[in-house]
Amino acid sequence: MLERRSALAAHPLVNPANRADLSTAGTVRVTLSERPTLSILQVSAFAQTADAAGIYLAGALELELPAANRFSGDLRKSVRAIGPGIWQIVGDDGAVPEAAAIRATLAGVATVVDLSHARAAFQVSGAAAARTLAKHCGLDLYTPKFPTGSATNTRFGHIGMTLARIDDAPTFELLVFRGYAEFVFESLVEAAEEFGLLILT
Amino acid sequence: MQQFNCPFCGTRDQSEFTYGREVAPVPALDASPADWQRFVYERDNPCGAHAEWWHHNHGCRQWLEIVRDTLTHEVLEIKAARRSKERA
Ligand SMILES: [Zn+2]
Numbered sequence: 001m002l003e004r005r006s007a008l009a010a011h012p013l014v015n016p017a018n019r020a021d022l023s024t025a026g027t028v029r030v031t032l033s034e035r036p037t038l039s040i041l042q043v044s045a046f047a048q049t050a051d052a053a054g055i056y057l058a059g060a061l062e063l064e065l066p067a068a069n070r071f072s073g074d075l076r077k078s079v080r081a082i083g084p085g086i087w088q089i090v091g092d093d094g095a096v097p098e099a100a101a102i103r104a105t106l107a108g109v110a111t112v113v114d115l116s117h118a119r120a121a122f123q124v125s126g127a128a129a130a131r132t133l134a135k136h137c138g139l140d141l142y143t144p145k146f147p148t149g150s151a152t153n154t155r156f157g158h159i160g161m162t163l164a165r166i167d168d169a170p171t172f173e174l175l176v177f178r179g180y181a182e183f184v185f186e187s188l189v190e191a192a193e194e195f196g197l198l199i200l201t
Numbered sequence: 202m203q204q205f206n207c208p209f210c211g212t213r214d215q216s217e218f219t220y221g222r223e224v225a226p227v228p229a230l231d232a233s234p235a236d237w238q239r240f241v242y243e244r245d246n247p248c249g250a251h252a253e254w255w256h257h258n259h260g261c262r263q264w265l266e267i268v269r270d271t272l273t274h275e276v277l278e279i280k281a282a283r284r285s286k287e288r289a
Contacts, residue, residue: 069210083209083263084263084283086262138214138216153210153260153262154260155214
């Protein structure tokens with residue numbers, strides 16, 4: 001397996017010395033962090049095989065199959081239903097099976113693509129996390145419409161992202177195209193600054 | 202903003218979708234140039250109900266069939282364009 005690297009490795013704000021002016025003297029309402037070592041597999045079934053693929057997949061992962069735009073599991077290993085017959089398996093290296101193993105399990109019913117190196121993952125957490133994201137995302141992110149356990153594809157500015165709400169802090173997890181990682185990180189910093197931002201890197 | 206009620210994702214901003222084209226049977230690969238001309242370039246452009254393909258590209262990534270009133274923007278019908286299992 002290729003070594004996982006932070007998508008922000010070259011970004012100056014990753015060094016705390018370079019963000020002294022992002023002072024957290026006031027109340028921290030948003031915490032921002034990157035999760036550089038996620039394993040992400042995308043499973044796409046055919047229209048005729050989506051039901052079978054879902055059953056095999058849930059069995060292989062030992063997780064319940066989530067309803068549309070929901071996830072099951074936890075941070076260590078989760079499966080997200082992001083389209084009809086389309087799931088993303090997201091979690092820690094080691095907890096998420098190898099792509100080849102899932103591919104063998106789903107042979108003939110679904111394709112499996114390893115996106116681990118194609119995405120960057122961010123967590124935005126805290127009382128003002130939804131207000132921060134609302135500057136770049138048109139979804140209603142408040143509890144009744146987007147409760148913990150939600151996971152969906154939507155927009156961040158002009159790019160697509162997979163957004164999940166993983167706890168009641170609330171903490172949102174963003175998966176974005178890795179080439180846009182610095183753009184997303186800087187946009188989040190700028191959006192969160194007025195609420196009191198703590199960057200964890 | 203105009204919103205569409207995606208059958209998979211629920212109500213989403215129109216900016217998550219991309220317009221494809223009006224719904225029409227796709228000609229066979231060996232159809233005549235005249236048939237392809239009609240399919241690719243010619244539009245009825247009605248005032249009123251119009252059946253359209255839209256792609257939910259920033260959502261479930263499915264193609265949808267939407268019947269939209271071109272005068273009022275009212276969505277009269279919305280469904281997945283993919284055929285279901287009985288086609289298999
Ligand atoms: Zn959709």
